Amino acid sequence: GENVEQHPSTLSVQEGDSAVIKCTYSDSASNYFPWYKQELGKRPQLIIDIRSNVGEKKDQRIAVTLNKTAKHFSLHITETQPEDSAVYFCAANKGANSKLTFGKGITLSVRP
Amino acid sequence: DAGITQSPRHKVTETGTPVTLRCHQTENHRYMYWYRQDPGHGLRLIHYSYGVKDTDKGEVSDGYSVSRSKTEDFLLTLESATSSQTSVYFCAISEFQGENEKLFFGSGTQLSVL
Numbered sequence: 001g002e003n004v005e006q007h008p009s010t011l012s013v014q015e016g017d018s019a020v021i022k023c024t025y026s027d028s029a030s031n032y033f034p035w036y037k038q039e040l041g042k043r044p045q046l047i048i049d050i051r052s053n054v055g056e057k058k059d060q061r062i063a064v065t066l067n068k069t070a071k072h073f074s075l076h077i078t079e080t081q082p083e084d085s086a087v088y089f090c091a092a093n094k095g096a097n098s099k100l101t102f103g104k105g106i107t108l109s110v111r112p
Numbered sequence: 113d114a115g116i117t118q119s120p121r122h123k124v125t126e127t128g129t130p131v132t133l134r135c136h137q138t139e140n141h142r143y144m145y146w147y148r149q150d151p152g153h154g155l156r157l158i159h160y161s162y163g164v165k166d167t168d169k170g171e172v173s174d175g176y177s178v179s180r181s182k183t184e185d186f187l188l189t190l191e192s193a194t195s196s197q198t199s200v201y202f203c204a205i206s207e208f209q210g211e212n213e214k215l216f217f218g219s220g221t222q223l224s225v226l
Contacts, residue, residue, distance in 0.1 A: 102155040
């Protein structure tokens with residue numbers, strides 16, 4: 001089955017700097033890659049997603065890039081703010097009839 | 113919150129006792145899921161349902177059973193709770209946008225098995 005890995009497990013950045021969180025996946029048939037954000041004590045929430053026919057997608061300060069050849073995708077956060085501090089989960093699946101496989105999560109800390 | 117309610121929000125129980133967690137949704141979603149979240153393991157799928165009386169196992173289903181007798185309710189049962197089942201449990205529903213399955217999670221249930 002699919003294996004999704006996230007590195008590093010923790011990331012600390014200065015407020016205003018950019019943060020990049022990377023994920024790798026194992027199944028070349030995977031074609032959908034969402035990112036979920038979980039603030040402390042809260043539920044995970046979808047923040048952005050990308051399909052394999054698109055190389056990059058942006059939404060205000062966040063963007064996701066996909067490299068199908070290398071089988072990795074990354075979340076980019078620009079101008080980080082304290083409210084960006086959270087656990088970020090990446091996930092992957094092969095389409096509507098397969099289930100999402102989540103990575104273990106990365107804890108992002110934004111230092112004021 | 114996609115109309116998802118989990119109950120209870122917190123539960124403390126003893127090893128060997130049965131426990132049932134409830135997930136209730138108000139928007140007639142077909143697909144429902146139960147995940148557990150543990151430090152260092154992320155979100156792991158326990159069971160899921162694609163309709164009334166249609167359920168299937170996820171990657172960590174041992175020790176758990178589920179039932180879905182109505183569209184709106186998806187129950188997770190620990191037949192005989194063990195300390196390894198201490199975790200945060202999240203229910204989720206999915207909405208499809210084309211082929212993209214987007215999950216919406218409930219608020220979670222913190223379960224402690226002593």
